[in-house]
Amino acid sequence: MAITKGEDVYASLLLNDAYLPGALVLAHSLRDSGTNKKLAILITPETVSNEVVEQLHTVYDYIIPVETIQNERPANLFLMNRPDLHSAFTKINLWKQTQFRKIVYIDADIVAYRAPDELFDLPHAFSAAPDIGWPDLFNTGVMVLAPNMGDYYALLAMAERGISFDGADQGLLNMHFRNTYNRLSFTYNVTPSAHYQYIPAYKHFQSSINLVHFIGSEKPWVQGRTQTTGSGTYDEMIGRWWAVYDRHYRNNSNKTTDVVGKFVKGEQQQRNVSFQIPPSQSQSQSQSQSQSQSQSQSQSQSQNTQNQNTYYSTYTSHGQSWDAARSSPPTGSKPEAANFPNSHYKMSSNTQQFVPPARYPSPPKDMWYKVPEAAPTQKTAPIFPWEKQAPAPTRVFAEPPPEQRKPSVASTVTPASVTASSTIEPKSEAVTPTTPASANAWTSFTSRGNAWDDVPEINRYVDALQKHRRSGRKGSAAATSRPTSPGRAQSRSRRSSKVTDFPTEDDRPSLPVTPAPIQGPRSSRGENARQFPAAAGVPAQSEWDPAAQLEKLAIHQQETLQKLGERPAFGGFAIGTAGKEIPARALPFGYEDARSPTHVAQSPSVLSPKPLRASTTGTNSVRRILTIDEEGGNVPLTTTEKKTPSPLPTQPSIAIAPPSYQGPGAAFEKGEDFPTHETPALPTEEERDVLET
Ligand SMILES: O=c1ccn([C@@H]2O[C@H](COP(=O)(O)OP(=O)(O)O[C@H]3O[C@H](CO)[C@@H](O)[C@H](O)[C@H]3O)[C@@H](O)[C@H]2O)c(=O)[nH]1
Numbered sequence: 001m002a003i004t005k006g007e008d009v010y011a012s013l014l015l016n017d018a019y020l021p022g023a024l025v026l027a028h029s030l031r032d033s034g035t036n037k038k039l040a041i042l043i044t045p046e047t048v049s050n051e052v053v054e055q056l057h058t059v060y061d062y063i064i065p066v067e068t069i070q071n072e073r074p075a076n077l078f079l080m081n082r083p084d085l086h087s088a089f090t091k092i093n094l095w096k097q098t099q100f101r102k103i104v105y106i107d108a109d110i111v112a113y114r115a116p117d118e119l120f121d122l123p124h125a126f127s128a129a130p131d132i133g134w135p136d137l138f139n140t141g142v143m144v145l146a147p148n149m150g151d152y153y154a155l156l157a158m159a160e161r162g163i164s165f166d167g168a169d170q171g172l173l174n175m176h177f178r179n180t181y182n183r184l185s186f187t188y189n190v191t192p193s194a195h196y197q198y199i200p201a202y203k204h205f206q207s208s209i210n211l212v213h214f215i216g217s218e219k220p221w222v223q224g225r226t227q228t229t230g231s232g233t234y235d236e237m238i239g240r241w242w243a244v245y246d247r248h249y250r251n252n253s254n255k256t257t258d259v260v261g262k263f264v265k266g267e268q269q270q271r272n273v274s275f276q277i278p279p280s281q282s283q284s285q286s287q288s289q290s291q292s293q294s295q296s297q298s299q300s301q302s303q304n305t306q307n308q309n310t311y312y313s314t315y316t317s318h319g320q321s322w323d324a325a326r327s328s329p330p331t332g333s334k335p336e337a338a339n340f341p342n343s344h345y346k347m348s349s350n351t352q353q354f355v356p357p358a359r360y361p362s363p364p365k366d367m368w369y370k371v372p373e374a375a376p377t378q379k380t381a382p383i384f385p386w387e388k389q390a391p392a393p394t395r396v397f398a399e400p401p402p403e404q405r406k407p408s409v410a411s412t413v414t415p416a417s418v419t420a421s422s423t424i425e426p427k428s429e430a431v432t433p434t435t436p437a438s439a440n441a442w443t444s445f446t447s448r449g450n451a452w453d454d455v456p457e458i459n460r461y462v463d464a465l466q467k468h469r470r471s472g473r474k475g476s477a478a479a480t481s482r483p484t485s486p487g488r489a490q491s492r493s494r495r496s497s498k499v500t501d502f503p504t505e506d507d508r509p510s511l512p513v514t515p516a517p518i519q520g521p522r523s524s525r526g527e528n529a530r531q532f533p534a535a536a537g538v539p540a541q542s543e544w545d546p547a548a549q550l551e552k553l554a555i556h557q558q559e560t561l562q563k564l565g566e567r568p569a570f571g572g573f574a575i576g577t578a579g580k581e582i583p584a585r586a587l588p589f590g591y592e593d594a595r596s597p598t599h600v601a602q603s604p605s606v607l608s609p610k611p612l613r614a615s616t617t618g619t620n621s622v623r624r625i626l627t628i629d630e631e632g633g634n635v636p637l638t639t640t641e642k643k644t645p646s647p648l649p650t651q652p653s654i655a656i657a658p659p660s661y662q663g664p665g666a667a668f669e670k671g672e673d674f675p676t677h678e679t680p681a682l683p684t685e686e687e688r689d690v691l692e693t
């Protein structure tokens with residue numbers, strides 16, 4: 001149907017198939033009311049199926065495809081629990097329909113009691129009735145508007161930015177026409193309510209009701225015929241909607257009623273037609289397609305949807321229309337990421353081999369970093385406030401060791417003074433703490449005393465104290481201390497109170513296992529010095545004869561060995577048996593007369609030194625050592641040894657030559673005397689000190 005320029009139309013909107021019954025009932029209610037105005041409906045071709053479009057054609061004069069305008073910031077929709085209204089911004093396409101002079105827009109969920117043709121005569125650019133939820137606002141279910149691109153672009157700009165307090169068209173339009181809208185009577189947009197004044201008002205004004213609007217998600221075709229709210233007024237209004245529906249679609253078993261019935265609760269059971277998922281947007285056709293194509297497609301879609309699951313909700317797969325926070329996704333919904341953009345790349349069908357270009361562009365020159373020749377002299381500008389207020393550094397670094405630095409008292413600085421006075425000046429001498437490595441440091445230290453060392457009262461007191469202590473401990477007067485500070489005029493008997501004093505040998509406890517120490521000369525001691533009593537069981541030093549003690553030890557060892565020889569020992573190996581004999585062995589050919597330079601033949605049959613036997617070689621080791629050079633007669637036995645009778649018969653000692661280390665060596669010079677009988681003793685401590693220094 002061709003549009004006459006400057007026409008007036010009743011217009012509605014259909015964003016998906018689910019509102020088809022509403023759109024049809026609205027159109028029929030207007031037609032049935034006898035209006036001669038044209039009926040138009042805006043549809044979004046991507047989300048409205050062809051069979052639905054076909055049904056719209058039966059009532060509407062104009063079916064106008066428009067682009068979907070979605071709210072990309074649908075958060076506010078959740079405030080009114082209507083996420084299904086994500087595409088309500090599409091309504092602003094009404095202002096784009098400048099082919100019409102005036103549009104009386106009516107929502108698809110409205111039933112007309114009468115056709116309000118008088119609204120076309122309103123002089124106002126925009127008129128709307130108050131909203132029952134917030135009467136200062138107008139409800140956008142019924143609007144009288146003059147299309148114009150100015151308002152359209154203004155509304156589109158707001159829509160694109162998501163400016164709407166309810167996330168849908170009502171919030172957006174109320175913000176745009178806030179102060180310029182012409183308020184219509186509530187009778188042009190009566191919305192059922194349970195408000196306390198509602199029933200009396202309804203009773204009073206019901207004869208003048210023009211349009212009834214079923215706001216909210218529970219539409220009459222969604223609730224079903226049998227649904228009653230218990231409210232007389234609401235049921236009356238619902239009844240009006242069903243009256244229109246029944247007038248046109250009930251008891252008419254034809255194709256049209258079959259399609260419409262799919263979207264009306266209860267109607268599909270009655271007709272044994274399932275209530276099904278609306279065809280997906282991919283199946284929908286754009287309006288540019290020819291009518292014949294649309295018809296054939298809608299037929300095939302109709303067949304396809306016959307066996308699909310029962311669908312009953314305002315859910316649309318176009319974007320998110322269900323509240324994921326409150327409910328699970330509707331049955332048969334598309335995957336969540338179905339609307340994600342995807343790219344398809346075609347495999348290259350080029351069969352030609354890759355030929356590299358003759359030359360590639362050469363890399364850019366002068367792309368290297370020049371290391372600065374000199375260190376930057378400028379200090380880095382401070383960035384942070386604390387950098388400006390930073391305290392001067394106090395840390396001190398050691399300078400490289402000087403060639404020659406003599407220790408001097410002046411260079412010795414206490415660490416405290418270093419920290420306090422020093423700077424980072426590397427030439428500062430005070431920063432190098434050196435310790436005078438003087439050889440006589442100890443002497444200088446010991447020469448120092450305490451200030452009270454010379455106070456006689458203190459000395460007397462300390463003496464008395466120490467006397468008392470030592471008399472209690474040792475039973476002797478404390479008079480053994482040697483003066484440790486030479487040149488000091490002080491009592492010689494007084495034990496020094498200096499902490500560096502080491503206890504004298506008198507003060508030190510002697511071990512009872514060693515002979516009592518030999519008393520040193522008493523001449524240097526004080527008069528109070530006295531002889532200590534000998535420890536019990538410890539022999540006096542004078543009674544200790546080392547030779548006799550050694551002889552005693554040797555006898556004891558001999559006896560022990562004798563005992564051991566009588567029984568098997570050392571793991572069953574009998575000592576002193578023939579098992580110890582080493583059998584004679586012939587020397588290799590040609591070496592029969594060879595003799596070891598140190599070999600001493602004992603007997604023709606024994607080539608190895610005869611092992612000592614406890615029973616036969618009774619020679620005690622000490623005695624053997626002492627008599628080792630018996631032939632020379634150089635080692636005289638001590639008187640103690642001579643007195644001590646040997647319990648065993650002394651056998652002639654084995655004639656093994658003693659080691660010749662005492663003899664003349666390579667460095668021996670003729671006529672030089674050398675000690676032959678003295679074992680060189682280790683140097684004494686004093687000698688070692690002399691040697692080492
Ligand atoms: O899934 C849908 C949803 C909406 N519509 C169309 O959009 C209109 C608005 O949706 P509706 O469910 O009628 O909204 P209401 O429950 O009426 O909610 C109020 O809030 C809406 C959003 O602001 C306004 O559009 C309404 O006019 C206002 O009455 C409908 O009438 C239809 O024409 C569809 O075609 N399919």
Ligand SMILES: [Mn+2]
Nearest residue numbers: 107109141215
């Ligand atoms: Mn509505």
